Amino acid sequence: MIGGDDSIPIPMLDAMGDTGKSYTVLQVDAHIDWRESHMGETHGLSSTMRRASEMDRIEKIIQVGARGIGSGHSSDHEDAIAWGAKFFTGLDIHRYGLQPAIEQIGSGDEIILCIDIDAMDPSIAPNTIGCAPGGLSYYQVLELICAAADRGRIAAVDFVEIMPEVDIDGIGGLTVSRLVAATMGVIARQKLTEG
Numbered sequence: 251m252i253g254g255d256d257s258i259p260i261p262m263l264d265a266m267g268d269t270g271k272s273y274t275v276l277q278v279d280a281h282i283d284w285r286e287s288h289m290g291e292t293h294g295l296s297s298t299m300r301r302a303s304e305m306d307r308i309e310k311i312i313q314v315g316a317r318g319i320g321s322g323h324s325s326d327h328e329d330a331i332a333w334g335a336k337f338f339t340g341l342d343i344h345r346y347g348l349q350p351a352i353e354q355i356g357s358g359d360e361i362i363l364c365i366d367i368d369a370m371d372p373s374i375a376p377n378t379i380g381c382a383p384g385g386l387s388y389y390q391v392l393e394l395i396c397a398a399a400d401r402g403r404i405a406a407v408d409f410v411e412i413m414p415e416v417d418i419d420g421i422g423g424l425t426v427s428r429l430v431a432a433t434m435g436v437i438a439r440q441k442l443t444e445g
């Protein structure tokens with residue numbers, strides 16, 4: 251699924267549960283998105299992972315790239331930790347690399363990739379409203395996607411928060427379009443084992 255704001259994955263995640271399988275969510279985002287509600291909206295763009303956590307078929311949530319300010323409350327983070335979400339902040343990734351996050355992906359996991367493009371650094375993806383410095387590189391995000399396909403199986407993916415209106419010289423469009431194309435290639439080549 252490509253486009254729209256970060257509320258769009260909520261019905262996608264819900265629909266995936268209809269398969270009867272259980273899923274690992276690998277969220278790549280500058281924001282943790284665990285708000286109970288925002289401006290009176292419980293199914294909006296800041297509540298995606300909390301809503302996911304309430305779904306029977308979502309077993310595990312791995313969150314990579316968090317560093318934005320003003321989106322989540324301390325209590326949201328505490329609730330996420332209590333639920334069992336595993337966090338690897340933008341700083342964690344730059345300091346320790348991707349491996350600790352990759353190791354959270356279980357062998358054979360059915361994975362739903364939730365990619366908010368603001369996870370990437372604004373220098374390569376300025377085409378979004380949630381820009382935050384200290385973001386991931388193109389290859390860091392692609393390596394995570396490859397690792398998901400390698401360790402488990404990518405069952406679904408979304409790319410959200412793409413805003414061409416605020417792009418700079420087409421840089422973000424180039425980054426995101428290349429990432430989407432590469433991800434399609436990764437999915438086409440992954441092992442076809444059904445979970």
Ligand SMILES: [Mn+2]
Nearest residue numbers: 280281366368
């Ligand atoms: Mn975000």
